[in-house]
Amino acid sequence: MTISLDCERLYPDSDGQPMADNTLQFRWIVLIKENLELLFADRPDVFVAGxxxxxxxxxxxxxxxxxxxxVAFGRPKGERGSYKQWxxxxxxxxxxxxxxxxxxxSGEMSKKQQFYDDYGVEEYYIYNPDRNNLQGFCRTESGLRGIExxxxxxxxxxxxxxxxTATTLELYRPDGRRFLSFLQLEQRAEQADQRAQQADQRAExxxxxxxxADRRAEQADRRAERLAAQLRALGIDPDS
Structure with a gap:
């Protein structure tokens, strides 16, 4: 127990900073993190965190x-207080x-980029939703370099x-589906349910x-049989 407490004090799970400064930033963080989790939901060896x-x-x-x-490939899913690489x-x-x-x-972001470069990140993406500006960096033999x-x-x-686009960033999965918020996913699910219900109603x-139509055909057959019987009773062959 002492070792655990000492470890928690040495490597705290919080840096005391808020996750986001405003609702727009928070919305984008959640959008990316949740959609990445959906994308790799069937991969037990891919860990995603925000x-x-x-x-x-x-x-x-x-x-x-x-x-x-x-996103850490080669690491199991599961809860963590922090990501201790060792x-x-x-x-x-x-x-x-x-x-x-x-x-x-800019100084803070430069330090982060250097950190990611120093400690082995392969891909680094920065999005500014207020300015609708996206930057990307990909690792080469000489380190992280900007994607032209x-x-x-x-x-x-x-x-x-x-x-x-002219107004926002759109992210697409390998199958072509766009990253959607939880609300958009729920709305689409409801619309799909409504379409399924409407299809069931149409089928019914x-x-x-x-x-x-079958009942009308049966009634018509019975009427025809009765008429034929009446004609035969009068000595008339209905088939002649």
């Missing part, structure tokens, strides 16, 4: 950062995202595609119409 402290070096708790979203087979998160707010400073053409860029690790109406 605003989680990452400690890359054991014994140096001062070396840490909390990406707005991170407890994660020394695997660094391969992809990180940062969502800017008006409170972010980010429009329609496809992440080598994630397989997602980035599209910057078609069955009822078919049954009515």
């Amino acid at each position: 605003d989680l402290l990452w400690y890359p070096v054991e014994g140096h708790p001062e070396i840490r950062v909390a990406p707005d979203a991170l 407890e994660e087979d020394n695997i660094a998160p391969q992809v990180v995202f940062e969502i800017l707010s008006p409170g972010n400073r 053409e980010i429009q329609n860029w496809t992440s080598p690790r994630l397989g997602i595609r980035f599209v910057v 109406q078609e069955r009822e119409r078919a049954q009515q």
Whole structure:
């Protein structure tokens, strides 16, 4: 118990900073993190987290950062208070995202970029929703380097595609589906349920119409049989 408490004091799970400075930044953080979790829901070896402290070096708790979203391939899903790299087979998160707010400073972001470069991040994406500006960095032999053409860029690790429109950023899964908020997903699910119910209603109406047509055909057959019987009683052959 003492060891655990000492570890918690040495590597705290919180840096005392808020997850986001405003609702727009928070919405984007949640959108990216939740959609990445959906994307890799069937991959038990892909860990996705948001605003989680990452400690890359054991014994140096001062070396840490909390990406707005991170993806670590080769690590199991599960709850964590922080990402201590030496407890994660020394695997660094391969992809990180940062969502800017008006409170972010260029010096702060430069330090983060250097941190990600120093500690092995393969892909680093920065989005400023207020300015609708996207930047990306991808690892080369000489470290993280800026992606010159980010429009329609496809992440080598994630397989997602980035599209910057005139007003916003759109992210697309490998199957072409766009990243949606929980509200949008719920609305689409409700619309799909409504369409399914309408389809069931139409199918039921078609069955009822078919049954009515069958009943009318049976009634017509019985009337024809009665008429034929009456004609035969009068000595008339209805088939002649």
